[in-house]
Amino acid sequence: MTAAPPSRASAHPGVSGDTGVSGDPSGSGDPSGSGNPGDSASAAERAYEHTKRAIIRGDLAAGTMTSELLICQQLGISRTPVHEAFLRLAADGLLSLESRKGAVVRPMAPSEARDVLEMREAVESAAAARVIAEGCPPELMTALRDLLAAQEQALADRDSDAFVEADDAFHTAVVTASRNSVAAHFTRFLRDRQQRLRHQLFRVRPEQFAAVLRQHGLLADALEAGDARRYAELLAEHVAGHGVTS
Numbered sequence: 001m002t003a004a005p006p007s008r009a010s011a012h013p014g015v016s017g018d019t020g021v022s023g024d025p026s027g028s029g030d031p032s033g034s035g036n037p038g039d040s041a042s043a044a045e046r047a048y049e050h051t052k053r054a055i056i057r058g059d060l061a062a063g064t065m066t067s068e069l070l071i072c073q074q075l076g077i078s079r080t081p082v083h084e085a086f087l088r089l090a091a092d093g094l095l096s097l098e099s100r101k102g103a104v105v106r107p108m109a110p111s112e113a114r115d116v117l118e119m120r121e122a123v124e125s126a127a128a129a130r131v132i133a134e135g136c137p138p139e140l141m142t143a144l145r146d147l148l149a150a151q152e153q154a155l156a157d158r159d160s161d162a163f164v165e166a167d168d169a170f171h172t173a174v175v176t177a178s179r180n181s182v183a184a185h186f187t188r189f190l191r192d193r194q195q196r197l198r199h200q201l202f203r204v205r206p207e208q209f210a211a212v213l214r215q216h217g218l219l220a221d222a223l224e225a226g227d228a229r230r231y232a233e234l235l236a237e238h239v240a241g242h243g244v245t246s
């Protein structure tokens with residue numbers, strides 16, 4: 001059984017902290033951390049992406065307590081943009097905000113995981129069928145083979161982040177090649193949830209790295225052979241494996 005590449009060292013410890021911090025840590029007197037409103041918006045976006053990535057990667061695991069103060073300290077920014085980021089993350093369903101306690105990373109419910117996987121399979125299967133019907137472009141196959149090579153190298157390097165990114169790029173390339181704008185929209189909408197499931201899968205079942213690489217090779221072969229039915233069958237098996245995360 002192939003050993004799995006561990007995630008790279010995390011800079012997002014799941015430590016709870018006091019959420020009552022106020023003012024500007026820099027001591028400038030500006031609660032946004034800057035006199036420029038644009039800088040405040042930029043800081044809020046940084047805090048949002050930083051925390052969201054930690055949740056998706058599993059560095060902040062489901063049930064973990066975190067706080068605005070912790071993120072302020074990690075990024076060197078004030079509370080205001082972090083508070084805005086936490087509100088967005090709560091709206092995204094990634095955090096539960098608890099008064100006087102901080103925030104808790106919300107787990108992905110089994111029903112949500114099932115919904116995401118079902119939609120992912122439906123969208124990609126239809127996209128692949130269109131690609132095959134219209135003639136699989138050589139540049140798509142070149143891109144997929146390059147991504148397979150990248151995943152093989154990531155496996156050898158024990159680089160889980162690179163493996164997961166290439167995994168996402170592989171499936172996205174197939175959907176993009178269909179030139180179906182609705183399918184592309186759904187793929188973008190589902191991306192964060194899919195990435196979270198991928199990271200969860202590889203943390204719980206690290207032996208799946210090698211299995212996923214093998215399945216990707218078979219999917220590429222089916223696409224190149226113009227076999228839409230085979231692609232759909234392989235994709236169903238591939239996606240089903242992502243539903244086992246505990």
